[in-house]
Amino acid sequence: MLTIDEAFRKFKSRLELNDKEQANASARQQEVRDYLDTKFSIDNSFLTGSYKRHTKTKPLKDIDIFFVLRDSERHYRGKAPSVVIKDFYDALVDKYGKDAVRKQSRSVNIDFGVVIDAEDNTDYRIVSVDVVPAFTAGDDYEIPDTDSSTWIKTNPKIHADKAVAAHQAFSNEWKGLVRMVKYWNNNPKHGVDKPVKPSFLIEVMALECLYGGWQGQFDRELQALYATLADRIFDTWPDPAGLGPPISNGMDNARKLRARDLLTAAAREASIAIDHTRKGRNGDALKAWRALFGPKFPLS
Ligand SMILES: Nc1ncnc2c1ncn2[C@@H]1O[C@H](COP(=O)(O)OP(=O)(O)OP(=O)(O)O)[C@@H](O)[C@H]1O
Ligand SMILES: [Mg+2]
Known part of the structure; x- marks a missing residue:
């Protein structure tokens, strides 16, 4: 039977980005770029967010792509964020259809209609992307935020550097642990609302909450x-780059209470699983972890 360590290593690798997925993400980026080039003056585009930092979980959804607009499009920067979001939305609906395209507060989401199977596999295809219009602002970027009706500053490089530093300080296990907790957060057993919103908050909290160094056991960590x-x-969890609004602004008090309850329940389930292992009940431990995380946690 699989040991707990073997199970976690397999789980970790199942949540890793592989070459086929990266090829598909790049192809989608190029496809969307080629189309948007016919509608807007775009200086450059790049895959970013948790995808780029390798902290995105599976299935690969909502991969962020920044589309950095040229100066000829700067008029948008003087308008409400909803204006550029609407124009991107309208343009993308023309190509992908109304059912595949959705306005979000900082981006426009395109769903590629990929089927997710019972094991959370997608045949190495990405499910959706978040198209983010952006302007440069010195070394940073400004992106629209229709929730606050303001343009917010962000800096993907600073977020990426912090993730790398945390990963290295944690014996290169930090990103794997972040992906696992984000996978738990997406488990449909929680209902339509994820426990922690945005899931970026898990990564931001993990920058501080995974401390003391890797002790060698996934279950304990x-x-x-x-x-x-x-x-x-x-x-309150500020933007790690000190530029945008606090990442913890995504939840109101009721939602934080629910998050706390679900995180506490997860900690308890983890303790029970550890107890199974301690008492030699390896099969029960595997089942408990699988129930906590979902189908990508292996039983064999
Ligand atoms: N409040 C904020 N201020 C500044 N930058 C932010 C803020 N929120 C998010 N970002 C940046 O935008 C990126 C995309 O945001 P998003 O909410 O998609 O998070 P993510 O890290 O990509 O997580 P997920 O795996 O859920 O997609 C983040 O990775 C981060 O670099
Ligand atoms: Mg994202």
Whole structure:
């Protein structure tokens, strides 16, 4: 039978980005870019967000692509964020159809109609992308935020550098743990609302909540991480780059209470799984982790 360590290593690798997926993401980026080039004056585009940092979980959904607009499009920057979002939305609906395209607060989402099977596999295809219109602002970028009706500053490089530093300080296990907790967050057993919103908050909290260095056991690290996340979910979590609005603004008090309860329950489930292992009940431990995370956690 699979040991707990083997199971976690397999789980971790199943959540890793592979070459086929990266090829598909790049092809989609190019396809969307080629089309948007016919509608807007775009200086450059790049895959970013958790995808670029390797902290995105599976299935690969909502991959962020920044489309950096040229100066000839700067008039948008003087208008409400909803204007550029609407124009991108209208343009993308023309190509992909109304049912595949959705306005979000900072982006326009395109769904490619990829089927996700019962094991959360997609035949190495990405499910959707978030098209983010952006302008340069010195070394940073400004992106529209229709929730606050303002343009917010962001800096993907700073977020990426912080993730790399945290990963290295944690014996290169940090990103894997972040992907696992984000996979738990997406588990449909929680209903339509994810426990933690936005899921970027999990990564931001993990920058501080995974401390003391990697102790060598996935089960222990995750149990402690869930407990710490539950403890600190009511804290204010600023943008790690110090530019945009706090990442913790995504939840109101009721939603934070729910997040705390679900994180506490996860910590408890993890403790029970660890107890199974300690008492030699390996099969029960595997089942408990699988119930916590979902189908990508292996039973064999
Ligand atoms: N409040 C914010 N201020 C500044 N930058 C932000 C803020 N929120 C998000 N970002 C940046 O925009 C990127 C995309 O945001 P998003 O919410 O998609 O998070 P993500 O890290 O890509 O996580 P997910 O895996 O859920 O897609 C983030 O990775 C981060 O670099
Ligand atoms: Mg994203």
